[in-house]
Amino acid sequence: MSQKIDGGIAAAAQLRSVAVNTKVAPAGEAKAQAVQSVDSVRLTDEATQLQAMQRELSTAPAVDMARVQAVREALENGSYRIDPDAIASRMLDLDQQLRG
16 A cells, blocks of 8 residues: 655644633632743853854854964975974873863
8 A cells, every 4th residue: 555645735724722711710709810921041151151152253264364374484485393292292182171
């Protein structure tokens, strides 16, 4: 058996209304008043800091062109030096941070 599935719904959805507080108060009793609820959201300090960081990063340029130009010039004139110990140390620090 196979059925064809399409994106449309052939029959219109039928909804029924439901009344709230449909009880009738006996004679002499006061009617109950509906309580209104108010939704609220409170962000933690960490969430607020993350939002601020996201706004700051979204406005910052993706590439620091001044730094790119400085490295390019250092490479061209032969003054750019690579420090393998510093690179290894930073890689180990990053690994330690990622592990927690």
